[in-house]
Amino acid sequence: MTTREDLSTHQTPPRTRRGLGIGVRLLTAQTLVLVAGAVTSWAVAVTVGPALFREHLRRAGVPPMSEEQIHAEQAYRSATAISLSVAIGAAALCALAVTWYLSRRLQRSVTAVAAAATAVSTGNYAARVPPARLGDDFDALATAFNDMAARLESAESMRRRLLADLAHEIRTPVAVLEAFMEALEDGVEALDDHTITMLRDQTRRLARFSDDVSALSNVETNRAAITPSWTRPELLVRSAIAAHEERYDTKAVKLSADVPENLPSLWVDPERMGQVLSNLLDNALRHSPPQSTVHVRARVRGDRLVLMLSDTGDGVAGEHLPYLFERFYRVDAARDRAHGGSGIGLSIAKALVEAHGGQITASSGGVGCGTTFVITLPVHRPK
Numbered sequence: 001m002t003t004r005e006d007l008s009t010h011q012t013p014p015r016t017r018r019g020l021g022i023g024v025r026l027l028t029a030q031t032l033v034l035v036a037g038a039v040t041s042w043a044v045a046v047t048v049g050p051a052l053f054r055e056h057l058r059r060a061g062v063p064p065m066s067e068e069q070i071h072a073e074q075a076y077r078s079a080t081a082i083s084l085s086v087a088i089g090a091a092a093l094c095a096l097a098v099t100w101y102l103s104r105r106l107q108r109s110v111t112a113v114a115a116a117a118t119a120v121s122t123g124n125y126a127a128r129v130p131p132a133r134l135g136d137d138f139d140a141l142a143t144a145f146n147d148m149a150a151r152l153e154s155a156e157s158m159r160r161r162l163l164a165d166l167a168h169e170i171r172t173p174v175a176v177l178e179a180f181m182e183a184l185e186d187g188v189e190a191l192d193d194h195t196i197t198m199l200r201d202q203t204r205r206l207a208r209f210s211d212d213v214s215a216l217s218n219v220e221t222n223r224a225a226i227t228p229s230w231t232r233p234e235l236l237v238r239s240a241i242a243a244h245e246e247r248y249d250t251k252a253v254k255l256s257a258d259v260p261e262n263l264p265s266l267w268v269d270p271e272r273m274g275q276v277l278s279n280l281l282d283n284a285l286r287h288s289p290p291q292s293t294v295h296v297r298a299r300v301r302g303d304r305l306v307l308m309l310s311d312t313g314d315g316v317a318g319e320h321l322p323y324l325f326e327r328f329y330r331v332d333a334a335r336d337r338a339h340g341g342s343g344i345g346l347s348i349a350k351a352l353v354e355a356h357g358g359q360i361t362a363s364s365g366g367v368g369c370g371t372t373f374v375i376t377l378p379v380h381r382p383k
Contacts, residue, residue: 026103030095038088045080109138113145125153158327170209173202213344226272226355230265230381233298233305239270240277241296244285252290255281258297266305267381268356276352276360279345280309280373287371288313300379307375316364316371324362325350353377 053076057068109132119127129145132138180199183189237259248255266273277296284294294311316324327347346362353360358377364370 024103026099026106027096030099034088034092034095037091038084041084041088045084050076105132105134109134109142113141116145116149120149120152123156125149125156170206173205176202226269228267228269228356231268231270231273232261232265233263233307234259234261236266236268236270236273237277237296237298237307240274240281243278244281248285248294251285251288253285253288254291254293256293256295258295260298263298263300263305264379266377266379268377272352273356276349276375277307277309279349283345284309284311284313284371287311301376303379304376305379307377308372309375310370310372312370314371315367315369316362317367318364321362321364325360 053072057072112132113129116127116129127149129142131142177199180189180195184191184195189195237257241255241257245255281294288294288311292312294309294313296307296309298305298307300306325346327344350360353375356377358375360373360375363372363374
């Protein structure tokens with residue numbers, strides 16, 4: 001019959017025994033090496049030394065078993081014992097001191113890495129490991145850990161900003177819809193063309209935002225369908241411009257292009273690259289005042305085709321340029337939301353361009369000096 005004490009004994013988890021630290025293990029290993037060296041030295045001195053010493057006495061003419069031989073052997077044994085004792089003692093002290101010092105430094109470095117790893121695992125991504133100064137291996141370990149922690153800290157910061165921006169982007173149109181619905185229920189607003197247009201604008205904004213987030217997720221996780229084919233650059237640019245001409249004319253922004261017809265064909269997905277140009281043209285239109293100009297041109301540089309889209313609009317300050325392609329990054333959040341941007345159009349463009357083996361960069365002379373986006377794409381078919 002099983003008693004309560006037996007159940008409690010079975011249910012109690014075994015205690016984890018704490019093993020010896022790395023410092024104690026190094027000291028133990030060094031002690032074993034010293035003991036082995038001492039035993040070997042004594043064994044050689046006892047077994048080999050006396051026979052050699054007697055042979056030399058015999059060759060020197062000392063009679064065997066004489067008092068001279070006995071005193072000489074006693075002196076040899078005493079000298080050997082004193083020499084070995086002093087030498088082994090000094091070696092042991094030096095070895096143990098050096099081992100203790102190195103083990104302390106090594107244990108301190110390992111403890112620092114363990115503490116930083118524990119801090120990172122609990123969400124403190126600001127934890128860093130100081131240089132161990134124990135050689136290139138330990139310094140490389142500390143550098144790799146600090147790089148990992150910095151990347152995790154950056155990813156966590158981006159995640160929090162992403163969630164905050166997602167909440168804000170969704171909250172704004174939902175709040176507008178809720179306000180209009182309450183106004184309709186209270187009879188303050190009538191369901192006329194103006195109200196219907198406003199409601200549709202907000203629902204379209206939500207739908208467009210959802211599509212943009214989905215597109216960015218698909219591109220960044222390589223789930224976007226890329227179907228490349230040989231495409232003429234002038235046809236690609238001409239199609240994108242034709243799709244935006246009406247909106248540019250409505251805002252009185254001049255849209256022009258300079259794309260020679262003798263440019264080499266590109267091995268790209270025309271639909272995806274059209275999406276890239278569409279995002280760039282949308283971005284340029286949002287930040288270009290009436291009577292300004294947006295110009296698209298294409299040139300060949302070596303084995304690359306360069307597409308440049310320049311505007312004479314708002315421009316970007318230098319400190320913001322490195323972050324333009326980050327998700328939800330806005331130079332002026334209030335102004336961009338008023339313009340209706342989701343904040344991820346440039347991120348989608350960058351991901352799609354890189355999926356085609358190209359690069360995209362942005363440059364600006366400053367606020368009010370316009371912005372230029374440069375896309376470089378290979379003109380040959382990748383292997």
